[in-house]
Amino acid sequence: MNKISPLAPASYPKLSVxxxxxxxxxxxxxRYKNRPDVLLVSMDEGTxxxxxxxxxxxxxxxxxxxxxxxxxxxxxxxxxxSGNANAFTGEMGMASVRRITQATATALHCKPEEVFxxxxxxxGEPLADEKITNALPVLKAALKQENWEKAARSIMTTDTFMKxxxxxxxxxxxxxxxxxxxxxxxxxxPNMATLLAFVFTDAAIPASILQQLLxxxxxxxxxxxxxxxxxxxxxxxxxxxxxxxxxxxVTSAEDKPIEPFKKAFAALLTxxxxxxxxxxxxxxxxxxxxxxxxxxxxxAKTIALSIANSPLVKTAIAGEDANWGRIIMAIGxxxxxxxxxxxxxxxxxxxxxxxxxxxxxFNETPVNKHMHGNHINILVELGIAHGSSTxxxxxxxxxYIDINGSYRS
Amino acid sequence: MNKISPLAPASYPKLSVxxxxxxxxxxxxxRYKNRPDVLLVSMDEGTxxxxxxxxxxxxxxxxxxxxxxxxxxxxxxxxxxSGNANAFTGEMGMASVRRITQATATALHCKPEEVFxxxxxxxGEPLADEKITNALPVLKAALKQENWEKAARSIMTTDTFMKxxxxxxxxxxxxxxxxxxxxxxxxxxPNMATLLAFVFTDAAIPASILQQLLxxxxxxxxxxxxxxxxxxxxxxxxxxxxxxxxxxxVTSAEDKPIEPFKKAFAALLTxxxxxxxxxxxxxxxxxxxxxxxxxxxxxAKTIALSIANSPLVKTAIAGEDANWGRIIMAIGxxxxxxxxxxxxxxxxxxxxxxxxxxxxxFNETPVNKHMHGNHINILVELGIAHGSSTxxxxxxxxxYIDINGSYRS
Numbered sequence: 001m002n003k004i005s006p007l008a009p010a011s012y013p014k015l016s017v018x019x020x021x022x023x024x025x026x027x028x029x030x031r032y033k034n035r036p037d038v039l040l041v042s043m044d045e046g047t048x049x050x051x052x053x054x055x056x057x058x059x060x061x062x063x064x065x066x067x068x069x070x071x072x073x074x075x076x077x078x079x080x081x082s083g084n085a086n087a088f089t090g091e092m093g094m095a096s097v098r099r100i101t102q103a104t105a106t107a108l109h110c111k112p113e114e115v116f117x118x119x120x121x122x123x124g125e126p127l128a129d130e131k132i133t134n135a136l137p138v139l140k141a142a143l144k145q146e147n148w149e150k151a152a153r154s155i156m157t158t159d160t161f162m163k164x165x166x167x168x169x170x171x172x173x174x175x176x177x178x179x180x181x182x183x184x185x186x187x188x189x190p191n192m193a194t195l196l197a198f199v200f201t202d203a204a205i206p207a208s209i210l211q212q213l214l215x216x217x218x219x220x221x222x223x224x225x226x227x228x229x230x231x232x233x234x235x236x237x238x239x240x241x242x243x244x245x246x247x248x249x250v251t252s253a254e255d256k257p258i259e260p261f262k263k264a265f266a267a268l269l270t271x272x273x274x275x276x277x278x279x280x281x282x283x284x285x286x287x288x289x290x291x292x293x294x295x296x297x298x299x300a301k302t303i304a305l306s307i308a309n310s311p312l313v314k315t316a317i318a319g320e321d322a323n324w325g326r327i328i329m330a331i332g333x334x335x336x337x338x339x340x341x342x343x344x345x346x347x348x349x350x351x352x353x354x355x356x357x358x359x360x361x362f363n364e365t366p367v368n369k370h371m372h373g374n375h376i377n378i379l380v381e382l383g384i385a386h387g388s389s390t391x392x393x394x395x396x397x398x399x400y401i402d403i404n405g406s407y408r409s
Numbered sequence: 410m411n412k413i414s415p416l417a418p419a420s421y422p423k424l425s426v427x428x429x430x431x432x433x434x435x436x437x438x439x440r441y442k443n444r445p446d447v448l449l450v451s452m453d454e455g456t457x458x459x460x461x462x463x464x465x466x467x468x469x470x471x472x473x474x475x476x477x478x479x480x481x482x483x484x485x486x487x488x489x490x491s492g493n494a495n496a497f498t499g500e501m502g503m504a505s506v507r508r509i510t511q512a513t514a515t516a517l518h519c520k521p522e523e524v525f526x527x528x529x530x531x532x533g534e535p536l537a538d539e540k541i542t543n544a545l546p547v548l549k550a551a552l553k554q555e556n557w558e559k560a561a562r563s564i565m566t567t568d569t570f571m572k573x574x575x576x577x578x579x580x581x582x583x584x585x586x587x588x589x590x591x592x593x594x595x596x597x598x599p600n601m602a603t604l605l606a607f608v609f610t611d612a613a614i615p616a617s618i619l620q621q622l623l624x625x626x627x628x629x630x631x632x633x634x635x636x637x638x639x640x641x642x643x644x645x646x647x648x649x650x651x652x653x654x655x656x657x658x659v660t661s662a663e664d665k666p667i668e669p670f671k672k673a674f675a676a677l678l679t680x681x682x683x684x685x686x687x688x689x690x691x692x693x694x695x696x697x698x699x700x701x702x703x704x705x706x707x708x709a710k711t712i713a714l715s716i717a718n719s720p721l722v723k724t725a726i727a728g729e730d731a732n733w734g735r736i737i738m739a740i741g742x743x744x745x746x747x748x749x750x751x752x753x754x755x756x757x758x759x760x761x762x763x764x765x766x767x768x769x770x771f772n773e774t775p776v777n778k779h780m781h782g783n784h785i786n787i788l789v790e791l792g793i794a795h796g797s798s799t800x801x802x803x804x805x806x807x808x809y810i811d812i813n814g815s816y817r818s
Contacts, residue, residue, distance in 0.1 A: 056741035058747065088762065089767075230735075231742035311720065311805075325494070325496065328532055333464075338466050343467075358533050397814075398810050404724035404728070405730065
């Protein structure tokens with residue numbers, strides 16, 4: 001068992017029920033023993049689904065399945081297992097997916113193509129799908145509106161704390177609720193930030209608009225977060241809207257009445273993404289990297305990620321060393337337009353470089369103090385144009401080596 | 410002092426003299442104490458120079474200087490210091506370069522634009538160039554044809570062993586000698602593999618042809634090697650040909666008589682590159698990654714580097730875990746064309762995957778045995794076309810974290 005991240009929250013928010021969503025988790029011993037490792041979510045008729053997936057060209061069977069059924073827009077169930085990724089399992093892997101979705105559809109009286117599925121864990125091992133299908137009666141009997149925490153815990157792998165978030169907002173005066181949970185905590189990088197994350201709302205939003213909102217929010221949340229630059233074969237972010245809140249119809253993502261929902265939705269996803277960064281394998285510090293003045297937002301993000309994924313930057317921060325030369329290195333290797341003598345680096349609010357060199361008479365003491373905290377803030381002002389980006393990551397410590405040198409054993 | 414890499418050579422080759430080249434090293438206390446940290450190389454009139462440099466957009470002042478003087482083709486001196494990179498030092502940094510090259514030119518009776526310069530060490534600290542210029546008389550007096558080992562040692566930073574290589578070959582029947590030395594050992598990644606490397610020969614080769622040979626050899630050696638994916642601000646690979654061997658003129662890089670030299674030159678650079686990988690910070694294992702059957706050589710190299718730079722692959726190998734699922738992950742995230750069910754992964758000569766999944770009845774025992782050795786061989790056959798690439802790297806261990814969490818302090 002890995003030590004709980006020092007960045008874990010002191011307490012968890014209580015997730016209220018979402019009308020039309022019931023959840024259950026069970027111990028199926030797929031890999032882990034004595035803990036729930038399979039999740040079943042049942043959603044009422046009328047639920048709309050949206051999804052964003054890994055860009056990996058070795059995507060796992062469940063990812064291929066979800067991509068394919070997404071066009072139906074209808075969602076009635078979600079099945080998730082931890083401990084086995086069902087990735088690079090060939091024809092066998094897809095056969096497992098078909099058996100699980102078919103059995104779930106039979107149990108919940110819906111169509112297999114209304115059953116979403118996700119897996120996380122070791123790559124390349126055949127999935128013992130009968131352990132999941134055999135558990136379906138138990139899971140179905142255990143379905144409850146209140147089981148959010150059980151659900152969040154069942155999808156964890158090397159996570160040291162569960163990631164949940166909740167928000168209440170309104171659409172045209174009607175209160176709506178959004179609940180979400182996610183798991184990290186290695187192989188975490190855009191695109192898309194490597195993880196499983198599931199978001200549910202009782203809002204009535206058509207699938208096409210939900211999809212647009214999800215893609216936009218993903219860009220500033222999970223796609224702006226990295227742990228190790230490694231992209232998983234299984235990244236899956238799904239959003240489901242049951243429509244039970246009974247708000248008036250939403251006809252466009254640009255509708256004024258959808259604005260508060262849009263904001264709350266993006267904030268909730270960002271909250272979950274930051275939680276994943278805080279639980280990056282071996283993480284001791286959360287690092288927030290702000291790039292301003294870049295040629296474009298895209299260039300800003302590339303530079304931010306070049307810094308966020310640099311092993312030398314991440315190990316220096318683990319060592320509480322304000323080694324800003326490595327930030328310069330990471331900016332330089334990004335390939336994006338920069339002008340050396342315009343780069344201003346600010347660490348923890350203290351300007352470190354100006355005019356292509358260290359600030360004259362630079363006093364490192366306040367920066368060193370900042371480096372000893374567990375929230376590190378790096379701001380880079382490029383002075384070229386107005387592109388900006390915020391990216392979240394964590395430091396790289398001995399814990400990362402410990403966890404990843406022995407994950408399978 | 411870092412522990413010597415377990416991959417260090419048992420003994421070093423003896424480098425014979427190269428007519429027209431004399432070397433000296435001195436203790437200048439730029440950062441390190443009680444060890445030589447400045448190198449002076451004097452080259453006879455008629456020496457031709459060629460160079461390849463970092464692609465970083467925050468390249469250091471000495472890199473800018475060398476790039477600029479390279480067009481003169483004439484080389485008479487090389488000055489190198491360790492402990493300070495003279496990078497991101499603004500106007501001051503370039504002024505330091507001008508003072509050093511001017512003083513060296515005066516001391517050796519040549520032009521400043523015939524003096525090459527390189528620096529390695531901490532980024533962003535002003536370089537105390539007077540420590541170098543003050544040492545020039547001592548350095549000049551110490552110049553000797555035999556000082557290869559001293560030279561190789563003076564440029565080391567976090568290197569745990571010196572990297573030297575030598576070869577004898579012939580051009581049109583005339584024997585020629587090639588000597589080279591290099592330093593790593595962090596911030597090592599193409600392009601170009603981040604380091605300092607200097608190669609000398611007594612062959613008579615015009616600068617333009619030497620440049621072509623250097624670029625070609627660099628592509629399969631230093632540009633095919635990575636430690637941490639971080640590109641330095643100071644990468645410099647220089648080649649010098651004194652012409653003292655008196656071989657008949659070489660008029661084209663495609664000349665038949667230059668073939669043996671070409672091969673020996675590329676082999677020597679590859680030898681140095683592998684030594685740098687073997688001394689990657691904290692390295693316990695040398696990893697050779699062969700990609701075959703890719704869409705193109707370029708695609709093959711992108712995939713090889715995606716595997717070589719993956720923290721998850723490198724930590725798994727450090728943990729002696731044949732976690733080939735992470736290799737699949739790294740192939741998938743590369744963005745290059747692949748077809749999942751054609752990928753064949755072979756580790757230590759044992760085929761692990763076929764037809765998009767683990768080989769049926771796969772026996773992990775021989776692979777695990779291979780993982781316990783210190784030379785790890787990974788072969789990926791993509792089955793698409795005929796592109797291939799070989800890339801060298803090392804594992805990522807606790808040593809990497811130790812060294813890089815405390816480099817400056």
